[in-house]
Amino acid sequence: MNSTTVSTGTEETTWGGGNRPLKASYGKMMMWFFIVSDALTFSGFLAAYGFSRFKFIDYWPIADEVFTHVPFLHGQELPMIYVAFMTFVLIMSSVTMVLAVDAGHQMKKTKVIWYMFFTIIGGAIFVGSQAWEWATFIQGDYGAVQTKGGNILQFGTYKTIGGEDVFKRVSVEEFAVAAYTDRTQHESKTGVWFTSEGSLPTYTVNDVYKGLESNPNILVRTQTINAEGEKTVLSREESLRQLKTNGKRYVKGANLEANEYGAPLFADFFFFITGFHGFHVLSGVVINIIIFFNVIIGTYERRKNYEMVEKVGLYWHFVDLVWVFVFTFFYLV
Amino acid sequence: MAEHAHKLEIFRGLIKFKSNTQKIWGVLLLLSVITAVEVVLGIYKPDILMVPSIQAFEGGLGATLLNIILSPFIYTKSLNLIFIVLTVVKAYYITWDFMHMRDETKSLRRLVVWTAVFLICYLVFILLQEGGYIESVYTEGFIKRDF
Structure with a gap:
């Protein structure tokens, strides 16, 4: 149960940390608290986006006229398709993550390794797609x-x-x-x-x-x-x-000061919100890779529990959760 | 960690799963279907959904109160309202089943969810209200924008 490697012999007493409030381990609870604060940061961004959009409600660019591109399908107008694909990739990698957590509970090391691997691949595809989306947005097409x-x-x-x-x-x-x-x-x-x-x-x-x-x-x-x-x-x-x-x-195209789609704030928020989210995905991928190697070298096997996978899993699902909201408020509404 | 029991039913027990793995795939199916519905609605934008479902009430304090209580149906396009509801549904299943909130104690669940929901609603209300007010100043306050 205990994931700490150093033992003081007082773990079971209340002052030694034996008391587990809310029946959750310290690490998991702190991850939840971090997630709450990060959720507030993201909602601050999205609420600010809403504020600016309400301010220019009759002049705001229409998102599905802006995001119409799909890689390799040049010159075709396919609104939403690529973003929907990205959403699906992220949800899919969330699924492999939760499967990894589940395999961890059953102490099946090989399964955890494979599911973590697919999660990392999914995250990489998502970050790559976002980079492509940025490049297309910055380049612009009509002027x-x-x-x-x-x-x-x-x-x-x-x-x-x-x-x-x-x-x-x-x-x-x-x-x-x-x-x-x-x-x-x-x-x-x-x-x-x-x-x-x-x-x-x-x-x-x-x-x-x-x-x-x-x-x-x-x-x-x-x-x-x-x-x-x-x-x-x-x-x-x-x-x-x-x-x-x-x-x-x-x-x-677009930069922070002017863009061909409409109000400059539109591009600013696009860069800021999807950029901040993309940065989260990137750091999530890096953390996942660290845990992935830890699983391979058997760190959690020796600890006799895979709770670490569960904790990064929480972060990874949170990133997916944020994207669900970004997808709605930036691309759909 | 043998004592790690998962609650294996969703929709208040309407659908029961045999194992946690099965539940995960079930939730994936649900999330995919919701996303697909969102994308299809977003592309086709049916005309009936492009307007609010109820017209604003006129006259009197009662009408104002009704306008406030029913504001999502009066001031938001039905399509956007559907998108927002579907998003919250998706967020619920990601948190409850992928992040295993369903298996945590009630107090941890409330601690996390109520705090976030309350603060977010508060912030969104204030900012959107203010944004709408500034918009009204721009349109009615003799501010020239088209030049």
């Missing part, structure tokens, strides 16, 4: 123009699909034309040595405007969500006027 007020103008055209007019996004790269520009990158060699700026956006607003002018079927879509729950598409004249008077710079 957009940010206005002086910080709003995002996206571009697209109506296509008839199955007898219905559907608004389909068009990449800025497909229609922007090089217009005359006298804007050059400011380098430190051309001015005072301590001032310089990063690389200029690929297109100026003027390039995009000229391109929009020469493509009469392309329209601007704003961030505003209309009564049908879709983003508002402007008329042709309004599109040109909006871009001409308000356009400030071309944005592609």
Whole structure:
């Protein structure tokens, strides 16, 4: 029962730790307390996300228009599919973890080793998927123009699909034309040595405007969500006027300061919440690997109990639990 | 650890399992089905679920009270409400069966769950309330956003 290796001979008396409140071992109870505090941290993030979203309730990006990519299926719009796959991988690795705990209770070392191994593989697939998701999100695919007020103008055209007019996004790269520009990158060699700026956006607003002018079927879509729950598409004249008077710079992909999907806070929260969760998964994988090797070298076999597997198991399930909430509040709702 | 007995029934005894392993696979099946339902609803977004199920009541203190009591049905789209309920159901089974909360003492269970649930509800209520208020200032307070 006792997992400590050092024995003082007083374990059974109350002051020696013989008293087990709540009939749980010290380690397990402390893991539960850690989980409660970590759950509060995550709910702080998710509640802050909710706060910002309620603040911009009519302007927030629609998640299943943003996360439409699946690896190896290029150019297809498959909203949710990949995130659902990731969710399933994580739940599956939770299952192998709980099977490992169960095998530990029965003192079956080989089974524990195999189940721990599958758990680690599942965790690695999840972290890898998340890295891919980040890369796709940062890279972006259509590009957009940010206005002086910080709003995002996206571009697209109506296509008839199955007898219905559907608004389909068009990449800025497909229609922007090089217009005359006298804007050059400011380098430190051309001015005072301590001032310089990063690389200029690929297109100026003027390039995009000229391109929009020469493509009469392309329209601007704003961030505003209309009564049908879709983003508002402007008329042709309004599109040109909006871009001409308000356009400030071309944005592609996402960073912490601006993104092509909508409010900058959207990308910030995406990076922060999924990043913090991904970091948990990563540390979970590392801890699992440590325990995995401990099982192999027989540490718990000698201790005659596998409670350590149970404790990391609790952490691992907690990571899964958090993802269930992130999945709902970031991707579904 | 032979004394480690697991409670092997879910749905208040409606479904009983023969072994702990069997219960784990049963719970996996349940969680997968719930996730699949969520994804399908999220992709197709049926029109009837895209609006709240009850309209807000008008007039009087009684109406205000009803609006508060029934607020999940009045101010949340049915689809989002379904998502939230399904998420809580999933969280319940992960905690109870994967994390073996079902087998812990009642006091440990309450210690962990009630603390977290109370604090989270409190925080979410405050922040969402405040977010909604700021939104109303943005839309009604002569603040220009479209430029």
